[in-house]
Each structure stands twice: as structure tokens, then as C-alpha cells.
Amino acid sequence: MYGAQHLHEFGGLPAVDFQHTGAEGSRPAADAAAWRVSVEPYGDDDRDRPWADEFADFLGTVDPAGVKALIIGQWGEAYEENSSVPIDLVIAAADRLTSLEAVFVGDLEAEQAEITWIEQSDVTALLTAFPGLTEFGVRGGTDLVFPPTKHERLRSLTIQAGGLPAQVVRGVIDSELPALERLDLWLGVSAYGGDTEVADLAPLLSGTRFPRLHHLGLRNSEVQNEIAAALASAPVVAQLRTLDLSNGTLGDEGAAALLEGQPLTHLEVLDLHHHFLTEAMEQRVRSSLEPHGVRVDLSERNEPWDNRGAEGRYTAVSE
Incomplete structure (x- = not known):
């Protein structure tokens, strides 16, 4: 990688x-x-x-x-x-x-x-x-x-990891960051300590933690499809301008869940680069969102390793 x-x-x-x-x-x-x-x-x-x-x-x-x-x-x-x-x-x-x-x-x-x-x-x-x-x-x-902390002025927080521990994710979500507008988490893979599950993200996805948040990146994850499915009905999406699910293992099933969930046409950007979508699903995503002015990044389409299907998908950054 x-x-x-x-x-x-x-x-x-x-x-x-x-x-x-x-x-x-x-x-x-x-x-x-x-x-x-x-x-x-x-x-x-x-x-x-x-x-x-x-x-x-x-x-x-x-x-x-x-x-x-x-x-x-x-x-x-x-x-x-x-x-x-x-x-x-x-x-x-x-x-x-x-x-x-x-x-x-x-x-x-x-x-x-x-x-x-x-x-x-x-x-x-x-x-x-x-x-x-x-x-x-x-x-x-x-x-x-990253224990729960309080900071009045922080507007942007990024944590990049090949494996982000769930305890860190929970610490971020439990923090008091009233000014936070941008949150970008590289969740990574379990082999390198990335044990975050969708359940750990529930308070964030509820939309109640960071009321000013308009950019959310849940990226570089081996459970990208599960995250996409959770976002399909997550209240936080309504407040976003940018949703970034890039660098992970997103496939047709995750993209379909997004499209079949709540409307995404209010977004300015949907970033899905480094993905495992088929050409047909790429076209479906584009035709569903781009006519509404959503900029969709579907660059870097990948094929699973050794033709192993979903088991052969990989994140952009691991080790």
C-alpha cells in the first residue's frame, strides 16, 4: 500500500x-x-x-x-x-x-x-x-x-491511521468541541489496531455531538460498506456539505445503500475515491447525484486482490 x-x-x-x-x-x-x-x-x-x-x-x-x-x-x-x-x-x-x-x-x-x-x-x-x-x-x-477533552475554538480535527483504536474514536466523539466544522478519521484495518465498529460511531451519526459539523470523513476503513449503510439513515448527513468515504473497501453494496437511503442531493461533494465499485454502479452514482450539482469523486477504481471478491479488497493505507 x-x-x-x-x-x-x-x-x-x-x-x-x-x-x-x-x-x-x-x-x-x-x-x-x-x-x-x-x-x-x-x-x-x-x-x-x-x-x-x-x-x-x-x-x-x-x-x-x-x-x-x-x-x-x-x-x-x-x-x-x-x-x-x-x-x-x-x-x-x-x-x-x-x-x-x-x-x-x-x-x-x-x-x-x-x-x-x-x-x-x-x-x-x-x-x-x-x-x-x-x-x-x-x-x-x-x-x-485521545481522552474526551474540551476545546472551545477547534474547527478542524484530522486523525490519520492505518488502524485507529475504538477507544480513540470514542474519545473524539465524547469530546466537547462546539466549534468543530470538519472531522476526518482514517479508521484503518483490524490487523493494525483498527477495531472501531459502526456501533462506536453511533453518537456521531446521530448528529447531536457536533452541531456545526459540515464535513465528515470516515475514511480508509475495511468496514466501509457497513459505514455507508449506517450513513444511509444517519441524521448527521442532513447537516453535511461534504461526505468523504474514500480510501476504503467500498463496493457496490455500500454505494447502493447510500443511494437507497436518505437524499444526498444537498451535498456539495461526495468523495468515494479509491473504491471497488463496478462501472455500472459508478454510472448509477453519477446519474443520481451529479445532475443535482453534487461533485462526485470516483477516481481510483480498484480490483480485489487475486480475484477474491469482497475478501480481496484493501484500504489505501494500512501498514
Whole structure:
């Protein structure tokens, strides 16, 4: 499977690697970039350079009071050191990062660490330390901790995983996030800890948890058909503008359940890319929704492995 890629933008700003910026004249202004701070533990020049040293250089070079978006990249050998290492350092600098609005933890590509090798921790500590955050993202579900939390301003939450534990999903859903508008969860597969069941999603699907939610992504799941069937009658759908069921194992049965359920013609976007629909079902989805102005993404049609039918379907990101 192909892995997750480096962020190209975050928080509405272009992603810039701090370690690759040059002299002051060529470096973006502090508030003009989403700054990715990372180290390369296998490089000739920066071998074993602690992330703490790189972050200290960042704070001393880029005006921390102007930084709006921060991307925590590779902090060492991510399968040995968990994300509490950089998280604690960022929290310790909270009194300097006074304009911070967006944080992403774990922006590693597969060449650096497979998504399931990224050792996470209790990432909600960042939400507590930065009450002004409006966007928050995490990559990696291994040892990820997300207890129910309260945050007044968070508008966008993304968790990308090859296997997202049900306890994390329940923690997110049980959180008090009154401003949340966008929720994107990569649920993953059971072989890598993705044990979320449709029943765990029930409070979210009821539409009562996040009244301002208009974008919902329940993606990269091996139970994509079951999720689609649940959404066919889920009250939350009525408040959405964008529904994203991409990167999973969606087949004709899941797509049919969606079309035969409540109307979807109010949506602006239905994203189903990386799917296992037949051409006939693709056409049925398009003819049902596109005349109503719904933008439907049906790119990346796949065939099951070894002609094994539904058992041979696979998510876009697993290991």
C-alpha cells in the first residue's frame, strides 16, 4: 500500500521545511508558512541530532510570536521514541508561540516510518496548552491516546491511521468541541489496531455531538460498506456539505445503500475515491447525484486482490 505523503499545506498556509530554509532574505515570514520542524536520524550531516536542538534553532530563528501553523515532522526514530518528546517541547514554548492556530503531529512519509510505526502519545495535551488552536492533525494510531477533552475554538480535527483504536474514536466523539466544522478519521484495518465498529460511531451519526459539523470523513476503513449503510439513515448527513468515504473497501453494496437511503442531493461533494465499485454502479452514482450539482469523486477504481471478491479488497493505507 502507498503511505501517507508529506503535507503540502496546513492551516491554509504552504508547508515549509525549517531545516531547508536559508538566509533571512530567503526565509518566509513567520506567519506566511506552516513550519515543519524535523530531523533526519539517518542523514550524514544531522545524524542523531535531537529534535530539541532543531526546535530550539527554530524558535531562535523564526519569530515564535508570529508562527500560526506548526508541523511536527520526524523527531527521531519514531518507532522507538513516542510523540511526547516533541509535544512536551512545544508545550514548554507555549508562552512564546502566542499566535499558534494549527498543529500537526507526525508528518512522516512511509520512507521515514510506516504509518503504524509512528509511536504517538496523549496528543490532547496540545489542545489543553493551546486554547487558541483552530486546526489539529495527527498521523499514526499506535499508542495514540485521545481522552474526551474540551476545546472551545477547534474547527478542524484530522486523525490519520492505518488502524485507529475504538477507544480513540470514542474519545473524539465524547469530546466537547462546539466549534468543530470538519472531522476526518482514517479508521484503518483490524490487523493494525483498527477495531472501531459502526456501533462506536453511533453518537456521531446521530448528529447531536457536533452541531456545526459540515464535513465528515470516515475514511480508509475495511468496514466501509457497513459505514455507508449506517450513513444511509444517519441524521448527521442532513447537516453535511461534504461526505468523504474514500480510501476504503467500498463496493457496490455500500454505494447502493447510500443511494437507497436518505437524499444526498444537498451535498456539495461526495468523495468515494479509491473504491471497488463496478462501472455500472459508478454510472448509477453519477446519474443520481451529479445532475443535482453534487461533485462526485470516483477516481481510483480498484480490483480485489487475486480475484477474491469482497475478501480481496484493501484500504489505501494500512501498514
